[in-house]
Amino acid sequence: MFGFHNLSRQMRNVLLYEYDKGTLARFYGGIFSLPILQLLKDIPGFVKIVEVGPRDGLQNEKHIVPTAVKVQLIQMLVSSGFPIVEPTSFVSPKWVPKLADTKDVMDAIRNIEGARFPVLTPNLKGFEAAIASGAKEVVIFASASESFSKSNINCSIEDSLVCYGEVAIAARKLLIPVHTYCVLCFPVEGKISPSQVAYVAKELYDMVAQKFLLCHSTTDTLAVHFHDTYGQALSNILASLQIGISTVDSSLSGLGGCPYAKGASGNVATEDAVYMLNGLGLKTHVDLKKFMLAGDFICKHLGRSSGSKTTVALSKVTAPASKL
Numbered sequence: 279m280f281g282f283h284n285l286s287r288q289m290r291n292v293l294l295y296e297y298d299k300g301t302l303a304r305f306y307g308g309i310f311s312l313p314i315l316q317l318l319k320d321i322p323g324f325v326k327i328v329e330v331g332p333r334d335g336l337q338n339e340k341h342i343v344p345t346a347v348k349v350q351l352i353q354m355l356v357s358s359g360f361p362i363v364e365p366t367s368f369v370s371p372k373w374v375p376k377l378a379d380t381k382d383v384m385d386a387i388r389n390i391e392g393a394r395f396p397v398l399t400p401n402l403k404g405f406e407a408a409i410a411s412g413a414k415e416v417v418i419f420a421s422a423s424e425s426f427s428k429s430n431i432n433c434s435i436e437d438s439l440v441c442y443g444e445v446a447i448a449a450r451k452l453l454i455p456v457h458t459y460c461v462l463c464f465p466v467e468g469k470i471s472p473s474q475v476a477y478v479a480k481e482l483y484d485m486v487a488q489k490f491l492l493c494h495s496t497t498d499t500l501a502v503h504f505h506d507t508y509g510q511a512l513s514n515i516l517a518s519l520q521i522g523i524s525t526v527d528s529s530l531s532g533l534g535g536c537p538y539a540k541g542a543s544g545n546v547a548t549e550d551a552v553y554m555l556n557g558l559g560l561k562t563h564v565d566l567k568k569f570m571l572a573g574d575f576i577c578k579h580l581g582r583s584s585g586s587k588t589t590v591a592l593s594k595v596t597a598p599a600s601k602l
């Protein structure tokens with residue numbers, strides 16, 4: 279916990295990832311008895327939600343979703359008010375076949391306005407393909423876990439940092455903003471030391487912030503991305519808000535997981551995150567009622583039920599939209 283807390287102060291533009299070990303929630307468990315005003319006093323008034331469902335969600339669902347459905351989903355998400363949607367990844371189609379239609383998705387969303395569409399690029403090849411497809415910002419994704427790095431991108435942490443360094447340099451030449459994910463832990467490897475996380479996060483920070491000052495304004499926020507494997511994701515989000523983090527990743531209907539982290543469940547359901555944030559009186563600009571139609575739409579296509587408790591609960595009540 280202290281490692282995470284310190285990181286949030288030092289590394290403002292590194293996205294930290296945790297496979298739901300519940301550390302933050304446990305730490306803050308003792309704080310819930312404090313008066314509610316004290317709990318909320320540092321929480322920012324506006325929370326930016328990054329909807330990762332079309333990428334992180336669909337990469338790990340059972341069925342391959344047709345491109346047209348993905349594009350309609352992305353359009354529905356943008357119309358619901360999300361400022362940032364991760365549409366896809368420029369990774370090997372052999373490794374992630376569910377996203378093999380990357381180029382077609384990018385072509386089809388080119389004219390959708392109102393949101394930013396960062397795409398994942400694991401190497402220079404992916405970066406170049408992303409730029410050729412019209413991507414305006416990219417995401418690199420390193421890991422603090424050696425075994426996750428090998429399973430996910432088939433190389434060691436050190437090699438991945440070299441590879442991402444090349445992407446960062448290429449991006450700087452084109453003034454393309456680079457966001458970074460730093461995966462904190464991996465179920466099969468267990469706890470990763472805070473110093474190891476700090477090392478990888480600092481390397482990434484140096485790569486995209488200090489050597490990349492022109493685009494600094496778009497990467498100056500620490501964000502969190504929680505899976506809900508142990509049911510701790512909302513607690514972790516609340517605890518993150520409490521230390522001033524105001525950007526949260528989530529996936530509609532709790533879709534997805536990571537193809538290379540066996541046992542990791544889907545991301546926290548966006549509907550549940552929005553419901554909690556609304557309840558706290560925080561603004562997100564997301565129209566929950568409209569957005570729930572997107573969840574319904576994609577779940578029908580996937581032939582699965584929603585992983586959002588909010589969706590399940592609200593489907594049983596008939597509260598007016600203004601009360602959601």
Ligand SMILES: CC(C)(COP(=O)([O-])OP(=O)([O-])OC[C@H]1O[C@@H](n2cnc3c(N)ncnc32)[C@H](O)[C@@H]1OP(=O)([O-])[O-])[C@@H](O)C(=O)NCCC(=O)NCCSC(=O)C[C@@](C)(O)CC(=O)[O-]
Nearest residue numbers: 295334368369370373374400403404419430431432459536
């Ligand atoms: C990184 C590689 C490509 C290395 O894969 P590799 O097999 O080591 O690469 P290689 O250089 O030996 O190339 C093998 C083949 O892939 C091709 N290739 C090489 N690079 C690319 C590329 N960019 N795009 C398309 N094709 C590519 C390359 O051209 C070649 O094609 P072939 O000659 O066999 O026909 C592979 O391991 C890979 O694609 N991994 C997928 C990683 C991934 O997408 N994981 C899921 C996302 S991470 C995640 O979900 C976690 C996160 C971020 O959400 C945080 C969280 O949830 O906690």
